[in-house]
Amino acid sequence: MTYAITQTCCNDATCIAVCPVNCIHPTPDEPDFGRTEMLYIDPGSCIDCGACADACPVDAIFPADALAAAGQEEYAAVNAAFYEERAPRPVPEGVPTFHAWGAPSFERSLPADFAPIRVAVVGTGPAGMYAAEDLLLHTNAEVTLVDRLPVAGGLLRYGVAPDHPATRRIGDTFARFHTHPRVRMFLGVDVGTDITAAELAAHHDAVVYAVGAAGDRRLGVPGEELPCSVAATDFVAWYNAHPEVAPEAIDLSETERVVVVGTGNVALDVARILVTDPDTLAATDIADHALAALRASAVREVVLLARRGPEDASCTAPELLALGRLPGVRLVVDDHDPRTGAAIDSAGPRDKAALLRGAVRERVDWSGRPGAGGAERRIVFRFHSAPEEIEAGAVRVTGEGGPVTVPAAMVLRAVGYRGRPVAGLPFDEAAGAVPHAGGRVEGRPGAYVVGWIKRGPSGGIGANRTCAAETVGTLLADAVAGSLPAPAGGARAFDRLVRGRARHVVDARGLAAIERAERARGEETGRPRVKLGTVPELVAAARARRRLLR
Incomplete structure (x- = not known):
């Protein structure tokens, strides 16, 4: 029996670090790392020790013979297929492998006699927490966590779909650092509004900005600003x-069809949420208002528009595979362009286009009602098509035989996130990111970036681990070289400054109180948690503990 990696793989390579026989690839020192959609276990060299499954932060690794029970039997073949064209990797006889990447190495550390440095991390999503983790595990640094919202998590809390709870479990790994003795937490503090970037820098040796990419890319078509045109990023934040x-x-009460522009993972997320049985979503932590809206929803069909063909779909194969397993949902490919069917028919077994062979292929009549009168909900892929104009109640799209009008009361733009300028830092408008060298912000000594604001909106949660390692390595090299500016103020002065400026500061104890309150609300309805959806609610929950102690 061997193990296999499944859909929820976060690509952060924790499993690789513990594998005693180097059977998980690609590794961080291989060219494909960060480019493949997931990691893969070689069934020919796996020794069934289970170390990878124990270490996986998102519960994505299972024994191959247990996959059928979990409805993921395809992943045994997916893992094996990755190695079909690669040389076998036998375990060296008589040579124990204690670490898959070679001998343990701790380059991201400071000399033992080096005085502790104070580092502020702005943003508590995966990128910021990987950076904080690296600093806390490898150095004696003191870390200040700052977030403009009164709750931690960032994209992990507000960007991961609620029906992917395993992906969010990596948050448990990060949560153990919230109460670390060398961590101070200031949630509900906006750098640039409550305090300036200069003030933050004046109280720390270095500042790491992990603020993500909160904006959305534009389509650049007429009608994009109409109320019916909604950024998928806002829709994700809403649910x-x-x-x-x-x-x-x-x-969602007056639209039977929703058009989603894009075929990335976010596009598939919103399509899946729109057609999933609300009773299934009721077992998740989806927002109460979103669950109520979906129960009353009139949506019966979601159309995914793709400018290119199925072979170029930007979603990952695991997410596309999961879309075909939705109960009560038909997967349809609009056969309006002969290139679409040809690409699906000629796709190799490892190509994403091959996953659409089980979908119904038909020439969709857009003048009719969504679903053509069928009882099931459906998702329609329309490839080689792009929006030309958005109108109230319809969207004009390109097609093989000329433009086509698709009636739809809502258009969701899911063509990518985009970074926004950061107060006090330079900004590259073309890239939507902060200019840097190895994470060091150009022209700003002591300022660093990590995550999407550093590299642009690419890569999943796990990609932030190696990204953070690079930034932290650069920061520590600068510390050893003596090039970090000396802070003028200390930790207590910063505490006084922040609490004098920000109205509702939440610390680690307040965050724990929010966690307890949300879980308690969930227990009342048989759900894992019910999120508090407004700043006043979050702040009130954070302060409830103080009132109880009085």
Whole structure:
């Protein structure tokens, strides 16, 4: 029996670090690392020790013979297929392998006699927490966690789909650092509004910005600003109870068809949520208002528009595979362009296009009602098609025989995230990121970036681990070289400054109180948690513990 990696793989390579026989690839020192959609276990060299499954932060690794029970039997073949064209990797006889990457190495560390440095990390999503973890595990640094929202998590809390709970379990790994003795937490503090970037820098040896990419890319077509045109980033935030998106921001009661522009993972996420049985979603932590809206939803069909063909779909194969397993949902490919069918028919077994062979192929009549009168909900892929103009109640799209009007009361733009300028830092408008060299911000000594604001909106959660390692390595090299600016103020002075400026500061104890409150609300309805969806609610929950102690 061997193990296999499945859909929820986060690519952060924790499993590789513990594998005693080097059977998981690609590794961080291989060219394909960060480019493949997931990691893969070689069934020819796996020794069934289970170390990878124990270490996996998102529960993505299972014994191959247990996959059928989990409905993921395809992943045994997916893992094996990765190695079909690669040389076998036998375990060296008589030579124990204690670490898959070679001898243990701790380059990201400071000399034992080096005085502790104070580092502020702005942003508590995966990128920021990987950086904090690296600093806390490999150095004696003191870390200040800052976030503009009164709750931690960032994209992990507000960007991961609620029906992917395993992906969010990596948050448990990060949570253990929230109460670390060398960590101070200031949630609900906006750098650039409550305090300036200069003030933050004046109280720390270095500042690491992990603020992500909160904006969305534009389509550049007429009608994009109409109320019916909604950024998928806002839709994701809406169903995840983000406090900056109002519950009434999305109305699904009067539209039978939703058009989603894009075929990336976010596009598939929103399509899946729109057609999933609400009773299934009721077992997740989806926002209460979103669950109620989906129960009352009139949506019966979601159309995914792709400018290119199925062979170029930007989603990952595991997410596409999962889309075909939705109960009560038909997967349809609009056969309007002969290139689409040809690409699917000629696709190799490892190509994403091959996963659409089980979909119904038909020439969709867009003048009819969504679903053509069928009882099931459906997802329609329309490849080689792009929006030309968005109108109230319809969207004009390109096609093989000329433009086609697709009636739809809502258009979701899912063509990518985009970084926003950061107060006090330079910004590259073309890249939507902060210019840097190895994470060091150009022209700003002591300032560093990590995650999407550093490299652009690419790569999943696990990609931030290696990204953070590079940034932290650069920061520590600068510390050893003596090039970090000396802070003018200390930790206590910073505490006084922040609490004098920000109205609702939440610390680690307050965050724990929010966690308890949300889980308690979930227990009342048989759900894992019910999120608090407004800043006042979050702050009130954080302060409830103080009132109890009085």
